[in-house]
Amino acid sequence: MKNLCFITIASIICLSCSNKPEGYVDYNKLNELKRLTCKVENIDLSNSKVxxxxxxxxxYITEPNYIQLDNSVPLGQIEKIRKYKNNFYILSNDKIYIFNGKGKYLKTIDYKGHGRNEYIVLRDFQILPKENIILGIDDREKKIFKFSLRTGKCLGTMDEIVASPFARKIGKYYIHSLLYGNDANLEDSHLIVVTDGKKTIAKQFSMPPITENAFVENNLYEHGHYATFIPLYSDTVYCINDNLTYYPKYVVKQKKSIWSKKNESIKYQQVSDMLKTQSYTYLSPGMFMEAKHGIILGLSIGNNYGLSNKYYFYDKIKKNIYELETGMFKEKTDRVFPTFLSFTADNSFYGYYQDISVYKFLLDSNLLKKGKLYNIIKNSKKGDNPVLVEFKLKN
Incomplete structure (x- = not known):
């Protein structure tokens, strides 16, 4: 009789355990990352000069290098760009398009489908030169794909452990940036989960209510042995190291940050309305570009016409902050700030013009000096592939 009672109780316990939803991540036994004591650098936007x-x-920059991508394959919306050995890798339409340094199309990595070694969506990718592979992230399938850096062929897949749209391999660990519900744990959800490719290792940053309905933005950026991470709507830029440690590096001070509402459960549309009508702002996670001597960052702002980015340049050497007055042409020029910035390398910034033909008004108004940019704009037409640009900060 005692044995029967024990079996019955054990069965009930096992049944209750099995009621957890698929993909559930239990954080009870996970350690948090170790926080290091480091001086935090404040970037106060109220002190900015125009x-x-x-x-x-x-x-502030050297002569820009413009790269016109050829039109042999039409690109859709660009999600990410990286450069390796003078080739550009561009994520668009769930594919990775590869162009050489002069803009000539080389090949496409495309394994979209529902079969073996095929992905449903390709949210993110990372180039790992030492391993000679490209990692691709499919959070729908909860898979990490490995593509040959040399040929582009799929070398296999591995389970992502926890479904996340964005992940970086830093050292031997995988750092996953989660959205609310990615881990199927709605009571104890976290923004960062670290795995070793086989099991969960650590957690960090309990998810505040305001991020539960946040719109997805790529908020992880790789820097060799560490990654920077900006929680959605947060003012703080964190560094996550390859040894399970982290520290806050920058705090971007704003006049009216939406992060002041972090403990309120606010839907994305409400946040959008607050930016448009109440002058709230937030640090754009995908537009914090740190080079060796300077940072270009974007502040998400709103008005009656919609949402946009206001750009700032922070001089890391002189500790000066400037508000960049973009899109205003009062005198003749031969340089135009790019539509979007994508990544940095050493002291250089890389970005692109989504539709260079929109700048033809500069030619009509005689506001553009003759040169390479002039010729690109003059010969452009609507529907052309984007134009990439590289520029370096002066020493």
Whole structure:
């Protein structure tokens, strides 16, 4: 009789355990990352001075290099760009398109489908030169794909352990940036989960209510042995190291940050309305570009016409902050700030013009000096592939 009672109780316990939803991540036994004691650098936007687009493009950077991508394969919306050995890798339409340094199309990595070694969506990718592979992330399938860096062929897949749209391999660990519900744990959800490719290792940053309905933005950026991470709507830029440690590096101080509402459960549309009508702002996670001597960051703002980014340049050497007055052309120029910035390398920034033909008004208004950019705009037409741009901060 005692044995029967024990079996019955054990069965009930096992049944209750099995009622957890698929993909459930239990954080009870996970350690948090170790926080290091480091001095946090404040970037106070209220102290910014206005710097015109022309002043910045002429006095703070070297001659830009423009790369017109050929139109042999039409690109859709660009999700991510990286560069390796003078080739550009561009994520668009769930495919990775590869162009050489002059913009000539080389090949496409495309394994979209429902079969073996095929993905449903390709949210993110990371180039790992030492391993000679490209990692691709499919959070729908909860898979990490491995593509040959040399040939582009799929070398196999591995389970992502926890479904996340964005992940980086830093050292021997995988750092996953989660959205609310990715882990199927709605009572104890976290923004960062670390795995070793086989099991969960650590957690960090309990998910505040305001992020539960946040719109997805790529908020992880790889820097060799560490990654920077900006929680959605947060003012703080964190560094996550390859040894399970982290520290806050920058705090971007704003006049009216939406992060002040972090403990309120606010839907994305409400956040959008607050930006448009109440002058709230937030640090754009995908537009924090740190180079060796400077940072270009984007602040998400709103008005009656919608949402946009206001750009700032932070001089890391002189500790000066400037508001970049972009999109205003008062005098003749030969340089234009890009539509979007994508990544940095050493002291250089890389970005692109989504539709360079929209700048033809500069030719009509006689506001553009003759040169390479002039010729690209003159010969452009709507529907052309984007134009990439590379520029380096002056020493």
């Amino acid at each position: 710097l015109t687009e022309q002043d910045f493009m002429h006095n």
